[in-house]
Amino acid sequence: MCYYNSVKVNQSELLRLKSIEKAIAQFEFLNKSLLIGFDYQPIPVLKRVDQQTDFDLVQMEWGFLPPYIKTREQADKFRLGYKKENGQWQEPILTLNAKAEEILFERKMYRDAALNRRCLVLSTGFYEWQHVFPISKKTGKPLKTAVRYPYRIGVKNRDYFFMAGIYNPWKDESTGEYIETCSIVTTAANPLMEQIHNTKKRMPTILTDDLAWDWLFGDLDEARISEIACFQYPAKDVQAYTIAKDFRQALDPAEAFIYKDLPELETNFSQ
Numbered sequence: 001m002c003y004y005n006s007v008k009v010n011q012s013e014l015l016r017l018k019s020i021e022k023a024i025a026q027f028e029f030l031n032k033s034l035l036i037g038f039d040y041q042p043i044p045v046l047k048r049v050d051q052q053t054d055f056d057l058v059q060m061e062w063g064f065l066p067p068y069i070k071t072r073e074q075a076d077k078f079r080l081g082y083k084k085e086n087g088q089w090q091e092p093i094l095t096l097n098a099k100a101e102e103i104l105f106e107r108k109m110y111r112d113a114a115l116n117r118r119c120l121v122l123s124t125g126f127y128e129w130q131h132v133f134p135i136s137k138k139t140g141k142p143l144k145t146a147v148r149y150p151y152r153i154g155v156k157n158r159d160y161f162f163m164a165g166i167y168n169p170w171k172d173e174s175t176g177e178y179i180e181t182c183s184i185v186t187t188a189a190n191p192l193m194e195q196i197h198n199t200k201k202r203m204p205t206i207l208t209d210d211l212a213w214d215w216l217f218g219d220l221d222e223a224r225i226s227e228i229a230c231f232q233y234p235a236k237d238v239q240a241y242t243i244a245k246d247f248r249q250a251l252d253p254a255e256a257f258i259y260k261d262l263p264e265l266e267t268n269f270s271q
Helices: 072-080 111-116 191-196 209-217 222-229
Strands: 004-008 014-017 020-023 031-036 042-048 055-062 097-099 118-123 125-132 147-155 161-171 178-188 202-204 238-242
Touching (some): 004 118, 014 209, 020 055, 042 178, 042 209, 055 118, 097 202, 111 118, 111 161, 111 222, 147 191, 161 209, 191 238, 209 222
Parallel strands (some): 055 178, 097 178
Antiparallel strands (some): 004 125, 014 020, 042 118, 161 178, 178 202
């Protein structure tokens, strides 16, 4: 789902969340055109200062690690998969995203974090693919193999925006390394994102400033946590455009690229 993010914030700006402002010129990590989740690299996050109505702008390792993972070796196996002693392959467990509808499930690894360690993941745009099945000239039917078209998605009239996140402190018991790891919460796609992410039909839980404030500072019960986590940002306020298929290697991943054979998205939404 949301495995590619960008955080390229103008260094002369202040970072604002309602009444709280932070000078950001000192933060070099707010100049990343492309963050790839599968690299498990640091991602900028707003983290609440303990029991205060204030936040710190920090980096957390993208990819939630649960407490039962004790070492980096175990973390690598958890994230990348490994061959068991019997020769069978153990599939990796992806925790870059956490499904909003499931984060509070009993015995779910995310439950305690959703209840007690919510955060905001900063973004200036994320990347997703649309799958299109071309029509065969021979049979007149769609081909079985899709052509993938990448899009960059952002919020209209916003230089940056906030996505719901959850985090967990993690320590390597063999080396003493201490980090905080996080996941981006995802929800069902709005009508625009349904057209782009047309396989799984999901999107990150983008929050309004009011909801971001509540997510970070609110004393929330489970019903309210679930309600905010499942929020769909209005399609009319989201913008998307196609980019080059090799954007991951491009100097400017966000540069627009037009595909003449690709139908335009429906963008006439009332909400």
